[in-house]
Amino acid sequence: MYSYNEFDEAFVRERVAQFSQQVARRIDGSLTEDEFKPLRLMNGLYLQLHAYMLRVAIPYGTLNPNQMRQLAHIAETWDKGYGHFTTRQNIQFNWPLLKDVPAMLSALADVGMHAIQTSGNCVRNVTSDHFAGAAADEIEDPRPYAELLRQWSTDHPEFSFLPRKFKIAITGAPNDRAVTKAHDIGLRMVRGPKGQPGFEVLVGGGLGRTPMIGQVVREFLPIEDLLPYTEAILSVYNLLGRRDNKYKARIKITVHETGLDEIRRLVEERFAEIRPTFHGHDQDLLEDIRAAFAPPAFRNAPTDAHDAALADPVYRAWADTNLAAHRNAQYAIVTISLKKHGETPGDATADQMRLMADLAERYGHGELRISHEQNVILPHVHKADLPAVHAALRGAGLGTANIGLISDMIACPGMDYCALATARSIPVAQDIATRFDELKLEHDVGPLKIKISGCINACGHHHVGHIGILGLDRAGVENYQITLGGDGTETAVIGERAGPGFAYDEIVPAIERLVQAYLKNREAPEETFLEAYRRLGLGPFKAALYPAEGKQDAA
Amino acid sequence: MSRKFTPKVVTANDLLIGDVVYLTADNRWTREHHEAELIEDEAHAQLRLLDGAAQKNVVVGVYLADAIAGPDGPEPIHFREVFRTRGPSNYAMGKQVGELPGPRQH
Ligand code: HEM
Numbered sequence: 322m323y324s325y326n327e328f329d330e331a332f333v334r335e336r337v338a339q340f341s342q343q344v345a346r347r348i349d350g351s352l353t354e355d356e357f358k359p360l361r362l363m364n365g366l367y368l369q370l371h372a373y374m375l376r377v378a379i380p381y382g383t384l385n386p387n388q389m390r391q392l393a394h395i396a397e398t399w400d401k402g403y404g405h406f407t408t409r410q411n412i413q414f415n416w417p418l419l420k421d422v423p424a425m426l427s428a429l430a431d432v433g434m435h436a437i438q439t440s441g442n443c444v445r446n447v448t449s450d451h452f453a454g455a456a457a458d459e460i461e462d463p464r465p466y467a468e469l470l471r472q473w474s475t476d477h478p479e480f481s482f483l484p485r486k487f488k489i490a491i492t493g494a495p496n497d498r499a500v501t502k503a504h505d506i507g508l509r510m511v512r513g514p515k516g517q518p519g520f521e522v523l524v525g526g527g528l529g530r531t532p533m534i535g536q537v538v539r540e541f542l543p544i545e546d547l548l549p550y551t552e553a554i555l556s557v558y559n560l561l562g563r564r565d566n567k568y569k570a571r572i573k574i575t576v577h578e579t580g581l582d583e584i585r586r587l588v589e590e591r592f593a594e595i596r597p598t599f600h601g602h603d604q605d606l607l608e609d610i611r612a613a614f615a616p617p618a619f620r621n622a623p624t625d626a627h628d629a630a631l632a633d634p635v636y637r638a639w640a641d642t643n644l645a646a647h648r649n650a651q652y653a654i655v656t657i658s659l660k661k662h663g664e665t666p667g668d669a670t671a672d673q674m675r676l677m678a679d680l681a682e683r684y685g686h687g688e689l690r691i692s693h694e695q696n697v698i699l700p701h702v703h704k705a706d707l708p709a710v711h712a713a714l715r716g717a718g719l720g721t722a723n724i725g726l727i728s729d730m731i732a733c734p735g736m737d738y739c740a741l742a743t744a745r746s747i748p749v750a751q752d753i754a755t756r757f758d759e760l761k762l763e764h765d766v767g768p769l770k771i772k773i774s775g776c777i778n779a780c781g782h783h784h785v786g787h788i789g790i791l792g793l794d795r796a797g798v799e800n801y802q803i804t805l806g807g808d809g810t811e812t813a814v815i816g817e818r819a820g821p822g823f824a825y826d827e828i829v830p831a832i833e834r835l836v837q838a839y840l841k842n843r844e845a846p847e848e849t850f851l852e853a854y855r856r857l858g859l860g861p862f863k864a865a866l867y868p869a870e871g872k873q874d875a876a
Numbered sequence: 877m878s879r880k881f882t883p884k885v886v887t888a889n890d891l892l893i894g895d896v897v898y899l900t901a902d903n904r905w906t907r908e909h910h911e912a913e914l915i916e917d918e919a920h921a922q923l924r925l926l927d928g929a930a931q932k933n934v935v936v937g938v939y940l941a942d943a944i945a946g947p948d949g950p951e952p953i954h955f956r957e958v959f960r961t962r963g964p965s966n967y968a969m970g971k972q973v974g975e976l977p978g979p980r981q982h
């Protein structure tokens with residue numbers, strides 16, 4: 322794993338010192354809120370519905386056990402004992418006091434973490450495949466490139482005041498677990514004509530009020546051109562991006578209004594200009610970073626313990642859903658579900674964080690990942706250790722076998738915390754999970770992604786949910802609109818709106834009717850919800866959602 | 877024709893702790909919605925909003941929220957304001973259990 326060098330360390334410490342002064346001056350009244358707000362946002366500090374909120378970056382989702390323990394310590398010391406892991410590989414603390422935030426940032430700096438660029442119109446936390454460095458299908462670990470981008474973009478003088486926030490996602494595998502097509506820039510590692518690795522570059526994806534799928538601006542970008550080419554895209558966007566209208570300021574609108582071909586021409590032109598100014602220092606740096614991400618020393622041992630444990634149906638169910646193929650056949654990737662039925666998706670208590678840190682240390686070569694789906698991953702666990710890991714997880718309420726199933730939902734904080742929300746998300750997610758747990762249908766239904774956002778900003782990725790739920794305010798009451806058929810993977814599609822929204826107490830029954838319609842209409846148990854939807858279209862699902870209308874039509 | 881004015885309360889977040897607060901008739905900030913001043917007149921509401929907003933080192937994000945007279949004092953109308961009087965619905969935290977933001981007291 323990458324660890325900070327002296328320069329990084331000094332930079333982050335200095336930021337903490339500056340911010341401590343700024344907080345002090347806000348408290349003694351020498352800074353007004355108008356002066357202070359941009360400063361606090363530059364340090365990840367928001368004011369939400371009931372309290373301040375601190376957003377901490379987890380670069381490309383990678384954590385070591387000490388960092389995880391420090392998050393637990395922060396949650397306990399300055400918050401209410403838990404943290405919320407988000408779809409952008411951040412963690413949010415929902416209850417800090419203004420005076421405590423400098424101490425929290427200082428505690429983060431102690432373990433090489435910070436909250437810089439977690440807000441504002443700059444390049445945000447670069448996100449990545451949560452199975453990076455472990456997945457069997459991977460071409461190369463994308464994290465060294467993500468780290469290179471992070472270092473290059475942090476406090477980049479030209480890109481600190483972009484027209485709007487800017488999000489980059491990167492994957493090293495053909496199976497896209499990083500939703501690269503819904504980012505301002507998506508980087509997908511591919512092999513070039515001579516078999517050499519490089520990137521397919523997508524631009525102009527994004528969710529929010531105008532959801533769009535990214536388009537390919539460059540089919541093959543050699544690795545050594547990564548920084549100059551990214552810089553070229555950003556400088557074209559910095560110039561063309563709409564600063565007159567916040568809602569049209571994202572690069573997706575620039576690409577849409579300017580046309581992909583013209584964008585490509587401008588980017589290539591700018592790239593040709595700046596390419597010679599990169600003298601190879603970035604490549605030297607990349608070499609150092611790569612070394613820091615060297616794979617762990619994998620162990621060679623029998624895997625019988627795992628094979629024997631499969632006889633236990635509880636273990637078996639967990640192994641079926643929560644394990645993924647590791648590049649080393651003796652190993653597995655373990656996804657720890659933060660979606661126990663009825664709990665808040667993405668939340669972990671301080672004790673749970675500590676347990677996960679201990680397991681990573683003891684059985685996981687010291688690595689943890691946070692997924693955009695709000696779960697925690699132990700990327701390298703030897704199969705011999707899986708039964709012990711499973712038992713420990715169960716003891717801490719972390720053994721839920723539901724990865725990829727209905728209850729493995731993404732839910733943004735919604736109106737339980739977020740000042741921008743128009744409706745709640747979390748209790749809807751809790752109720753859906755609880756209902757399907759009662760029905761005992763979850764494993765029978767199989768892979769199904771439900772994603773819910775509490776407003777059009779789409780932090781919960783509802784547009785790319787197989788079933789998406791968007792909470793709205795309809796004349797002073799909560800209302801939920803359903804989209805169907807969305808997909809956030811390499812075959813990304815924006816979901817279709819199904820029809821009128823549902824009231825708060827109608828939404829869970831509506832989801833149940835949808836799922837029943839799928840079970841009734843699927844060709845075979847192997848046909849997933851998404852496949853069935855693609856085959857059948859909106860028709861049967863719409864009929865299930867709005868049965869009364871169907872009757873009227875028939876009459 | 878002017879529309880009928882919906883009564884208001886002045887609300888904000890406390891600067892130091894972030895907690896939701898309301899302006900009382902005697903110029904205090906209270907955590908309890910029912911202790912707020914229920915403002916029935918539009919011009920007075922604008923004045924009280926200015927009074928609240930002037931307290932820049934005590935509160936942030938001052939605004940007027942619709943309210944209605946209840947048996948024990950003003951009650952919120954919109955669901956967002958209802959949630960602000962009690963705290964999140966996924967945990968018993970915040971106002972609903974009489975807690976302030978900041979760490980839990982064990
Ligand atoms: C609670 C504080 C939050 C605030 C104030 C906030 C604010 C926003 C805003 C204003 C947008 C729309 C930006 C645009 O499209 O131009 C947005 C989008 C987004 N936010 Fe948040 N958000 C919050 C929490 C979160 C959380 C918790 C997550 C992760 C769970 C998240 C992830 C995202 C994502 C993925 C988008 C979609 C952006 C896109 O692709 O266009 N945000 N957020």
Ligand code: SF4
Nearest residue numbers: 733739742775776780
């Ligand atoms: S989607 Fe809306 S409600 Fe949900 S976190 Fe984002 S801004 Fe808040």
